[in-house]
Amino acid sequence: MLRLLLIFGLLNLLFLALEIPRYAGFGPNWLALEAALLAGLFALLPAGRRTARIAALAGWLFAALTLLVLADALARLSLSRPLNLYLDYPLARSVYDLAAGSVSLPGALLAMLLVFLAVGAVGLLAARLLVRLPGGRGTARTGVATALVLVGVAGTTTFHAGEAVPNLPRAITPGITLVLDQFRFGRDARSERLAFKAELDRERNDDPETRLEGLAGIDVIIGFIESYGVSALFDERYSPVVGARLDAFGQRAEASRLHVATGVVNAPMFGGQSWLAHSTLLSGLWITSQARYELLLETERPTLVGDFARTGHRTVAVMPAIVRSWPGGRWYGFDEIRGAGDMPYAGPEFNWVTMPDQFVWSHFEHAVRRAEERPVFAKIALLSSHAPWVPVLPVLDDWDAIGDGSVFRQWEGSGEPPEVLWLDPDRVRQAYAESVAYALEVAGAYAVRHTDERTLLILIGDHQPASIITGPNPNPGVPVHLVSGDPALLEPFLQHGFVPGVWPDREFTEAGMDRFRDWLHDAFGR
Structure with a gap:
């Protein structure tokens, strides 16, 4: 029971940390519903290789979420807006060039290596925590695990059900919300792209060629x-x-x-x-x-x-x-x-x-x-x-x-x-x-x-x-x-x-x- 509660607390902290870029620090929420769901599910699973593989997969997924959060933090810091993968993936080369030009190529490569090592370490930590949950016995422990699963499932459902269903207070789904935001940003960006394309098509013949006669003979210099x-x-x-x-x-x-x-x-x-x-x-x-x-x-x-x-x-x-x-x-x-x-x-x-x-x-x-x-x-x-x-x-x-x-x-x-x-x-x-x-x-x-x-x-x-x-x-x-x-x-x-x-x-x-x-x-x- 103590191991279950301790690991749930650590997982809850890891998931809540995914909110740091959004709030420039830990936000107002106390419960990460994904942490409750994962802790409860793995506590009910039997120990064995199959469960260990599932835990490793969960660790890799959490590492990917961590990498996404780091990219989101970089976008908020540099561009004053959240990351939008649909729009921002072409900027990866520019970010690399800026880093290489600022701290030298070896420094940029070392920084990238350290980032990936840190992300991998976080994913490994999540996997090791999950793999230590299965195999426990006891009616009370099973009851707590079941309660965590129910809270995770019900809380996640109500959180994403819209305003018609009240949410659990101080509860959030940091990982799921992060992924859904990218789908929403991508959908909105695609719609906006189509609208802009239609605008360009409409204006194709509406912008006549213009001579700036009032500036004939004048050197016009724009310095950005x-x-x-x-x-x-x-x-x-x-x-x-x-x-x-x-x-x-x-x-x-x-x-x-x-x-x-x-x-x-x-x-x-x-x-x-x-x-x-x-x-x-x-x-x-x-x-x-x-x-x-x-x-x-x-x-x-x-x-x-x-x-x-x-x-x-x-x-x-x-x-x-x-x-x-x-x-x-x-x-x-x-x-x-x-x-x-x-x-x-x-x-x-x-x-x-x-x-x-x-x-x-x-x-x-x-x-x-x-x-x-x-x-x-x-x-x-x-x-x-x-x-x-x-x-x-x-x-x-x-x-x-x-x-x-x-x-x-x-x-x-x-x-x-x-x-x-x-x-x-x-x-x-x-x-x-x-x-x-x-x-x-x-x-x-x-x-x-x-x-x-x-x-x-x-x-x-x-x-x-x-x-x-x-x-x-x-x-x-x-x-x-x-x-x-x-x-x-x-x-x-x-x-x-x-x-x-x-x-x-x-x-x-x-x-x-x-x-x-x-x-x-x-x-x-x-």
Whole structure:
């Protein structure tokens, strides 16, 4: 009897631990109904090889649930939402690349090995607990085991029967709920995918090709600043550091007779998958998932790239994070795509960051913009404020010394390893603030040096950072700074809630990033 109760208590604790990602800790429930059902069933089974095999199978299933919970915890931490296997399984490669780029390939492989060993150990523990239950004797023990089975069966049935049947208080089915959630998420995602496909089919001929005549002869440059969300400006943990650089940018812009307008738009996602934000802004469609993104690539939907090409611009994508083929780039129809291998960078990588923002801006100006006689439409994806946010480089005053980037070799190996920094969440948050401040200072320095009356520079965050930075339930807003020597180019945006200066006047907005293309059409299109 004592063994039965003790093992039931341990199994109950193991199952309740599956709720930790959902509640960011143990939830309000005390009883895991699966634990009662399993403990009761195995206590009634006879000892033997067949029962041992069933216990081993149950252990493997529990190990799979544990792995699913770890993936769910990672999704909640990085993307601020639960795991959706239907949508998220393609991201496994990206997660691996990020880990390998942040802590080195051996470190990433070791971390994966440790995770699988830990998951296997948990499954083995569950199997060993179950295999020790059969073979007991005694009327009282049999009665308790039978009661556990009845509670497990009845409780599970009522828990999933809907509101018509009252649930047992403080009881839950963590494992079953976890699996059913994935079926529900997958069903909803599939329905949403079909609805989006129908929307694309309906709009196939409803989006006319547009010439942005009001921007003819104007260099239009969109710089996506990685992980630059409204939290960087409105969260008191970051605003003193980031705000000081932003104020300095504003002062330098004013002294250079540049005009700045700032607003906030909502990004379609949190924490990662920057390409969804890029496609949302360029297409004018709300691209919230990889499934939507892939559907978009199957259409011939016009985008800002085509709009500017028809206006006479040379269209360029500067993508220092691209180290493999990029089918999406071909779909957009850029005249030129410069990935990491297409830029003559001779400096070191800084963990996941292939090259610092200051080199990217310098390379773009000298090798792309100055080399082109036509006006340029450019999309630049900036990396220095990407996790793991270490090291943070100083901004070089002498831009002419940047050259091929070999000047950055003096900081090779600087800063502490990410795996050390990330042991302290407070220091991670400080590193985040400093990296965004660096990205803004570099972008501001570029703007002051190279923006004039024939330039519209758009600096926009791609998404809010992970929840370790923002906290739970973050606001999806990202700041947008528009810079030009011609105030008339900024005037249309003031009518959409933007305000003069480098600071937005609000943290929340109803306008999504998908509105940007329509705004440009309304203000400058024909």
